[in-house]
Amino acid sequence: MDINKDLVAASATPLVLAILNEGENYGYAIQKRVNDLSGGELEWADGMLYPLLHRLERNGYIESSWGKSETGRRRKYYKLNDQGRKEITNQKRQWQVVESALRGIRLAAVDLAPQKI
Amino acid sequence: MKTNQKLEDHIGEWRSYMKKRRTLHSTDVEELEDHLQSQSQALLESGLDEDEAFLVAVKRLGDIDSLTREFASEYSDRIWKQLVLSKDEGEEALVDWRDASMAVGMAVAAAAAIKLPELFGIPIDGSESDAFFYARNSSFFVLPFLAAYFLWKRGLGWIDCLRLAVPFLAGAIIMNLFPFKMESHTGLLAMLHLPIALWLAVGFAYSSALWRSHEQRMNYIRFTGEWFIYYVLIGLGGGVLMGFTIFIFEAIGLDAEHIVQAWIMPCGVVGAVIISGWLVEAKKNIIENMAPVLTKLFTPLFTVLLIVFLAIMIWTESVIDVKREVLIGFDLLLVLVLGLLLYSISARNPEAPPGIFDVLQFLLVFCALLVDLFALWAIGTRISEFGFSPNKVAALGENLVLLVNLGWSCVIYAGFLMRRRSFTSLERWQTGYAPVYFIWAWIVVLIFPVVFNYQ
Numbered sequence: 001m002d003i004n005k006d007l008v009a010a011s012a013t014p015l016v017l018a019i020l021n022e023g024e025n026y027g028y029a030i031q032k033r034v035n036d037l038s039g040g041e042l043e044w045a046d047g048m049l050y051p052l053l054h055r056l057e058r059n060g061y062i063e064s065s066w067g068k069s070e071t072g073r074r075r076k077y078y079k080l081n082d083q084g085r086k087e088i089t090n091q092k093r094q095w096q097v098v099e100s101a102l103r104g105i106r107l108a109a110v111d112l113a114p115q116k117i
Numbered sequence: 118m119k120t121n122q123k124l125e126d127h128i129g130e131w132r133s134y135m136k137k138r139r140t141l142h143s144t145d146v147e148e149l150e151d152h153l154q155s156q157s158q159a160l161l162e163s164g165l166d167e168d169e170a171f172l173v174a175v176k177r178l179g180d181i182d183s184l185t186r187e188f189a190s191e192y193s194d195r196i197w198k199q200l201v202l203s204k205d206e207g208e209e210a211l212v213d214w215r216d217a218s219m220a221v222g223m224a225v226a227a228a229a230a231i232k233l234p235e236l237f238g239i240p241i242d243g244s245e246s247d248a249f250f251y252a253r254n255s256s257f258f259v260l261p262f263l264a265a266y267f268l269w270k271r272g273l274g275w276i277d278c279l280r281l282a283v284p285f286l287a288g289a290i291i292m293n294l295f296p297f298k299m300e301s302h303t304g305l306l307a308m309l310h311l312p313i314a315l316w317l318a319v320g321f322a323y324s325s326a327l328w329r330s331h332e333q334r335m336n337y338i339r340f341t342g343e344w345f346i347y348y349v350l351i352g353l354g355g356g357v358l359m360g361f362t363i364f365i366f367e368a369i370g371l372d373a374e375h376i377v378q379a380w381i382m383p384c385g386v387v388g389a390v391i392i393s394g395w396l397v398e399a400k401k402n403i404i405e406n407m408a409p410v411l412t413k414l415f416t417p418l419f420t421v422l423l424i425v426f427l428a429i430m431i432w433t434e435s436v437i438d439v440k441r442e443v444l445i446g447f448d449l450l451l452v453l454v455l456g457l458l459l460y461s462i463s464a465r466n467p468e469a470p471p472g473i474f475d476v477l478q479f480l481l482v483f484c485a486l487l488v489d490l491f492a493l494w495a496i497g498t499r500i501s502e503f504g505f506s507p508n509k510v511a512a513l514g515e516n517l518v519l520l521v522n523l524g525w526s527c528v529i530y531a532g533f534l535m536r537r538r539s540f541t542s543l544e545r546w547q548t549g550y551a552p553v554y555f556i557w558a559w560i561v562v563l564i565f566p567v568v569f570n571y572q
Binding site for chain 2: 073076
């Protein structure tokens, strides 16, 4: 299944924020987590994650710090802050609205289906 | 963990390629590299070999152009080349602080130098003889410090320092021991020519004593153009600063005019010389040179001006009215045309074939020559009637020095347009001619006063 590009882009922010809500993390691991969660269906070019992370940091939802990887390489870690947690709730509400609207129309379609035959 | 040399090499190449992109800072590249490393490591463990792992990891990272575009839209400020004066986290500082403090130190030293004579009873806003003292010695308040800055920056040895000291000492002796009277013509001419002579001497330090090299001379020409533009800009800012200083203190009933005239103005005028020099050096590989841009803008306009002027002059059969100012005015016109020529040469790719701009440039030089020949002819007839004076000889000499340069440039340019000569020969001619200005300036400073008996 090919998921629409706009949808992938729109879901990226809540996904990344939700993953960081689980704890401090870095780019590659976030990417892997997205892959695992979506069963590999949600795919974007790996590199694009970074401009997004930087944007979230600039918007004040997450904070970054430099640490070390297991092999001693410098690695940039990201952490959610209070404003980011608020943003998650906000995003969740938005998605719930979209979801319930979609569910409503699906139910209506099921109701209408027999009359059409 | 075993090292994967091949993979490391690939990543090293990738890193240096990424670092060339202006919108990516080194920390961004480092972060992406960490991703690439982790990804390739995971792929290696799943059984790919090093080449394959690297290729797949890079592919997954995505198209580099769209990635840099994404970064660029995230950091729009990075598209504008910045002369960064503050060091951001992880970003290579474009300004070396040792260099900056040396420049500021020299600027302060120059400011101190211009205030020093006041301790010996020669105030800068004093009598006419005090003003004459400052005018005679104006070069020495600032150019030695600019020279010292470049001597330090280029790491030149004592012998080169001593060699450079010779013209400065010679100038100081001439200006202070020759019996110039106030308002003497030869004295005034020496005052005007000494800064040129010494500026060219500073080129010795700028070029790390490699003043014979054509490339180094061209670099000094580029430096001079940019320096001038920066100096004018800083001067405009300084004017605003002084204007507001006077204005706000006036508002509370205090007169700041004296402070401005005796302190801010003289210190600023000399300090800005060094600061501009330092800024031009610091920005030269970050920001596009301004002089060639102005040249591109004004070459067509001046060409039109001169063609119209020539046409009207010939049409109305006018003769140039010879006054002293006319002589100087036409000298300046030649200097300007030479400047336009020099700075378009300085930015041009010598290998490019002749284009429409070259035709314009050639026309400009040719018209300037014609206009100047008309002027010289008029002057010549006047001189044969009224004889020589230091001013006339100086202006005439300058005219000839420039005329020879532009005349031969015209010949070379024509050859280039007809594809008989290379553009490099024009560049060589210009850089090779530079010592002529130096020698002429010294003739006016050193020989004129003696020959014309300090008139």
